[in-house]
Amino acid sequence: MDIKSTYKEKVCSIEEVLSKIRSGNTIATSVIPMTPQTFFSNLHRVSEKVRGVQVFTILNPAAYDFFSKKEYEGRFINNCWFYGAGDRAAVANGFNTVTYVPNNAHQAISDLVSSREIDFFAGSASPMDEHGYLTLSCSAFIEKDLIKAAKKVILEVNPNAPRTFGDSTIHIGQVDHIIEVDHNLPEETIIAPTEVEERIGEYIAELIEDGSTIQMGIGGVPYAVSKLLHSKRDLGVHTEMLTEAMLELYESGVITNKRKTLYPEKFVCAFVFGTQKLYNFVNNNPSVFVMSGSFTNDPFILGQNSKMVSINAALMIDLTGQVCSEAIGTRHYSGTGGQLDTHRGAVRSALKGLGGKGIIALRSTAKKGEVSKIVPTLPQGSPVTVPRQDLDYVVTEFGIAHLRGKTAAERARAMIEISHPDHRKTLEEEARKIGLLF
Numbered sequence: 001m002d003i004k005s006t007y008k009e010k011v012c013s014i015e016e017v018l019s020k021i022r023s024g025n026t027i028a029t030s031v032i033p034m035t036p037q038t039f040f041s042n043l044h045r046v047s048e049k050v051r052g053v054q055v056f057t058i059l060n061p062a063a064y065d066f067f068s069k070k071e072y073e074g075r076f077i078n079n080c081w082f083y084g085a086g087d088r089a090a091v092a093n094g095f096n097t098v099t100y101v102p103n104n105a106h107q108a109i110s111d112l113v114s115s116r117e118i119d120f121f122a123g124s125a126s127p128m129d130e131h132g133y134l135t136l137s138c139s140a141f142i143e144k145d146l147i148k149a150a151k152k153v154i155l156e157v158n159p160n161a162p163r164t165f166g167d168s169t170i171h172i173g174q175v176d177h178i179i180e181v182d183h184n185l186p187e188e189t190i191i192a193p194t195e196v197e198e199r200i201g202e203y204i205a206e207l208i209e210d211g212s213t214i215q216m217g218i219g220g221v222p223y224a225v226s227k228l229l230h231s232k233r234d235l236g237v238h239t240e241m242l243t244e245a246m247l248e249l250y251e252s253g254v255i256t257n258k259r260k261t262l263y264p265e266k267f268v269c270a271f272v273f274g275t276q277k278l279y280n281f282v283n284n285n286p287s288v289f290v291m292s293g294s295f296t297n298d299p300f301i302l303g304q305n306s307k308m309v310s311i312n313a314a315l316m317i318d319l320t321g322q323v324c325s326e327a328i329g330t331r332h333y334s335g336t337g338g339q340l341d342t343h344r345g346a347v348r349s350a351l352k353g354l355g356g357k358g359i360i361a362l363r364s365t366a367k368k369g370e371v372s373k374i375v376p377t378l379p380q381g382s383p384v385t386v387p388r389q390d391l392d393y394v395v396t397e398f399g400i401a402h403l404r405g406k407t408a409a410e411r412a413r414a415m416i417e418i419s420h421p422d423h424r425k426t427l428e429e430e431a432r433k434i435g436l437l438f
Ligand code: COA
Pocket: 216, 217, 218, 219, 220, 221, 240, 241, 312, 313, 314, 315, 316, 325, 326, 328, 333, 334, 335, 336, 337, 338, 339, 342, 366, 367, 371, 372, 373
């Protein structure tokens, strides 16, 4: 059979796909830009006939009915690797439809596959070419490994999905069911950095040398940093998430990827998330490699980059350097994602003499200054995202603390110095009470 007929045979309606779902099935899905939106918007329609369908998701772009309505408790569980606003809202409403899956991004899929069978992978792709290849478009992060593991592969093929290079191709022979869709990809809302974020960005810019390869995490602070890198030369990108900010730095000549030691001349990423401008940039662009997160986020791979700098944000850090970036006490907020992976990779680049730096950046306070984000001890129930034994640099709007190799007392002093002046006295008193300072 020719390749076009093979493709046509696999095209089916959403109803046909839904008819295949059974109680207890495990369905794993794509990352935010490539979320199978039609599949997710309709999944709740099979609720009458199923119980205990386990859906694995990551950073959902919308609050889909199957996990956002109390009536679907017991029918579906949204097992989430990284919470977005919709996941948080379902939990806050007290619905028993969402739970977090602790993970390091680079090993999330091997962990999953070692614990259960995957019945379906549901994702999205750009259209097939004359050789029978589709691309996973803006994300090979978890998709590439899930496709290998799943018994059946469902793809929404979207003409608006950019065609990408790297390790994002998939042959039609690997696909079981195709739903043809035509909608825009979800877009990131870009918010201008605040003054405080800009001050943090200035300190981080001091740490970034020309020729560095950068990774930037999620949140307001990493975005602000990019605005302050305009005097840098020949930066490169090896990141989990390729962002609009990186495109701006490329357009202004700051990012050239020329001095990278691993994949020179290429942007290396696991997924792309931004606006249509970024999606247009990656379309058919051989300088962008979209690759599996089991590769991009592996600290041993990241650590091979010369001057690998990772910049991630945090919700709070204790005086000894335990970083919590994913919860406020027992209230889960987001996820570890690639934070520990990329921080460890950057530190590995330092340990190998390649000049890496792992940076965790945070505003010194939250809640309009009332709450210090630098705390004597993390609140009860807080998960540790980056352990203190891994932590390298911490940056707030009051400066830089370099903690690697420092004693607990030296760390406490350095952390108090970069905390907000209004909270320093209390932090010092608490540090003495718990025996960190004497
Ligand atoms: N105590 C209480 N509340 C706090 C707090 C603290 N110490 N720190 C922050 N908050 C609240 C904020 O007020 C805000 O509340 P709101 O949603 O009601 O406005 C919320 O928590 C989010 O804080 P904010 O600092 O605005 O978050 P952000 O959008 O800048 O993102 C992280 C920061 C840490 C949540 C985000 O970077 C993250 O999830 N990181 C983990 C994963 C990661 O870094 N991956 C990197 C690889 S891509």
